[in-house]
Amino acid sequence: MVCETVKIINQTGLHARPANVFVKEAISHKGCAISIQKDGRQFNGKSIVSVLSACVKCGNEIKIVADGEGEEEALRDMVAAVNSGLGE
Amino acid sequence: MNEKVNELPGILILSHGPLCTAMIESAKMIVGETPNVTALPFRAEDDLEQYGLRANAIYSAMPEGSIVLYDLFSGTPFNQMMARCGGRPIDGLCGASLPVLLDALSMRECMSGDALVRALEESAHAGIVNVRTFMQDTLQV
Numbered sequence: 342m343v344c345e346t347v348k349i350i351n352q353t354g355l356h357a358r359p360a361n362v363f364v365k366e367a368i369s370h371k372g373c374a375i376s377i378q379k380d381g382r383q384f385n386g387k388s389i390v391s392v393l394s395a396c397v398k399c400g401n402e403i404k405i406v407a408d409g410e411g412e413e414e415a416l417r418d419m420v421a422a423v424n425s426g427l428g429e
Numbered sequence: 430m431n432e433k434v435n436e437l438p439g440i441l442i443l444s445h446g447p448l449c450t451a452m453i454e455s456a457k458m459i460v461g462e463t464p465n466v467t468a469l470p471f472r473a474e475d476d477l478e479q480y481g482l483r484a485n486a487i488y489s490a491m492p493e494g495s496i497v498l499y500d501l502f503s504g505t506p507f508n509q510m511m512a513r514c515g516g517r518p519i520d521g522l523c524g525a526s527l528p529v530l531l532d533a534l535s536m537r538e539c540m541s542g543d544a545l546v547r548a549l550e551e552s553a554h555a556g557i558v559n560v561r562t563f564m565q566d567t568l569q570v
Binding site for chain 2: 358364365387389394396
C-alpha cells in the first residue's frame with residue numbers, strides 16, 4: 342500500500358465533473374484499490390458518489406491511497422491527475 | 430462502435446414518463462457520452478404488454494452482465510419487465526437516481542451483473558443526504 346497527500350487546486354473543489362475524471366483515472370487501474378482520506382474518513386476512489394461525499398474544497402488536502410497490483414504507478418497517475426486540475 | 434464498447438455491460442433505464450431519458454441527458458453533462466445505455470419511458474398511452482416485451486427485448490440484446498435500473502419498485506415498468514421476462518434472472522436495481530446512474534456508468538468498466546448491482550446499492554444509500562444533518566455535522570450550523 343502506498344499513499345501521498347495532495348492539495349486540490351480546482352477553484353470550485355471536487356465537484357461532479359472533476360470527480361468523474363478522478364474516478365475514471367482510478368478505474369483504469371483495475372487491479373488496484375484506490376481510496377481517498379480526508380478528515381479521518383475514507384472514501385472509495387472508484388465511486389463518484391463516494392468521492393463527492395468527501396466534500397473536497399479548493400485548497401483542501403486529501404491523502405490518496407493505492408493498494409494492489411501496480412500501486413506505485415496508480416498512485417503516480419492519480420497524483421498527476423489531481424495536480425493537473427482533473428480536466429479543468 | 431469499437432470492441433471495448435460492445436463488451437461494456439449495458440444499462441437499461443425504465444421509468445414512468447421521461448425521467449429515464451432526462452437522467453441520461455443529465456449524466457452526459459457530467460461524464461460525456463454514455464454508450465450502451467438505453468432509456469425506455471413508459472407513457473400513459475403505451476400498451477402494457479408491448480412495453481414489457483420491448484423492455485425485455487432491449488435487455489436481451491445487451492451484453493452479458495447488463496443491468497436494469499427502475500424508477501420505482503412495483504411500478505408498471507418494473508412489473509411489466511418481471512411479467513414478460515419468463516423467469517430468467519435479471520440484474521437490476523429499483524430506485525434509479527442520478528448518483529446511481531453515474532456510478533453505474535463508471536463502475537461497469539470493472540464489474541458487471543450482480544456485483545455491479547450490489548455496489549450500486551451502496552451508491553444509492555450514499556447519494557441520499559439529509560441536508561440539515563450535513564449542515565449540523567459538517568458546517569457546525
